[in-house]
Amino acid sequence: MSKSRREPDVRGYSVTHPPGRATLPIEPGWHQLLYAASGVMTISTATGAWAIPPHRALWIPDSAAATIANRSRVAVRTLYLSSDLPALPCKTRAITVSGLVRELLLHAVKTSPLDLSKPVDAALITVLMDQLKALPDAPLLLPxxxxxxxxxxxxxxxxxxxxxxxxxxxxxxxxxxxxxxxxxxxxxxxxxxxxxxxxxxxxxxxxxxxxxxxxxxxxxxxxxxxxxxxxxxxxxxxxxxxx
The missing domain is CATH 1.10.10.60 (Homeodomain-like)
Structure with a gap:
């Protein structure tokens, strides 16, 4: 089901995956940012597989199909960001998460949903997005x-x-x-x-x-x-x- 205008701009999800495989849910209108708080996950799309160890994250653009696999338990913290937010990347990329971004990301997951109409939420979203854009890619892609x-x-x-x-x-x-x-x-x-x-x-x-x-x-x-x-x-x- 596509995103309603009344839905928030950012949603959060926290889960610990047991060993195994799962298909990531695809919902039109949302980008995904998956952060490995602990453990290692391998996220695969049609063109590549990314091994995401602790303190790295994977950005998956709107509607990109992906699966997750892990050989041991992995704690995943996920943000779903509205595709209506401006100037977001349109390609899958792994990033090395700085200490500041880690704290912002975990806080955003914990306090979600976030709405740009609320000044505090808007400030958090803006700072997080600006920081994410400046982070270097992590060399974790296996094409x-x-x-x-x-x-x-x-x-x-x-x-x-x-x-x-x-x-x-x-x-x-x-x-x-x-x-x-x-x-x-x-x-x-x-x-x-x-x-x-x-x-x-x-x-x-x-x-x-x-x-x-x-x-x-x-x-x-x-x-x-x-x-x-x-x-x-x-x-x-x-x-x-x-x-």
Whole structure:
């Protein structure tokens, strides 16, 4: 059902998802901002999957279909923002949430619904939106290929990133898969696999696991090789990234 004019400008929702999968509700006229207060969630759309660890958030524009999956419990704090609000992003993007934005976001979820006709609500919405627009994107996107065989390979590797590329059997040669991944994701097959492994390991780190355990979960033989790959993908060491 589409949004009524009498509805508020911002709605909030707080939930802790158990391990599993769920389809995010789609309601025309609303953007979604999903924040991971604890735990790691993977949110997938038709073109990509975003691994969202603690203190990151994902902006999903109006009516974009998405599913959420998590291997352990994840505390999600969601804001639904009216698409009538001006100058909001029209593409899905992951963001690194600053301390100020975290407090504003949690307060907005707690005190929602918010209405621009109320001065206090309007001030909160304005400051939050201005801050969100200034935050940098977080490098948490795993682009998904659309070629059917490449998409099958991507699903296999996302389910178990520790597999070697030689273990993937989808009825296509490695050369065919290389071409499809390069054309449709902008990454080589090996580069895509490395990113999938690193993003997969965030769940272990966020649950308090050691770097050694995270390296094993990502299929790396040594912690040093894992840390080097992590820094190449996300720009920081594992512990610093989640601090």
């Amino acid at each position: 998904l290929p659309q070629d059917p065989r490449a998409a099958d390979a991507a699903r296999v590797l996302m389910d178990d990133p520790t597999l070697s590329l030689d273990d993937v059997r989808v009825g296509a040669s490695s050369r065919t898969l290389e071409r499809a991944f390069a054309a449709e994701t902008g990454l080589t097959l090996g580069g895509w696999h490395r990113r999938a492994r690193i993003l997969h390991s965030l769940d272990s780190l966020a649950s308090g696991g050691s770097v050694t355990a995270a390296a094993s979960a990502a299929g790396y033989a040594t912690p040093s090789a894992y840390v080097a790959a992590f820094k190449q993908e996300l720009g920081e060491t594992p512990r610093r990234f989640l601090s």
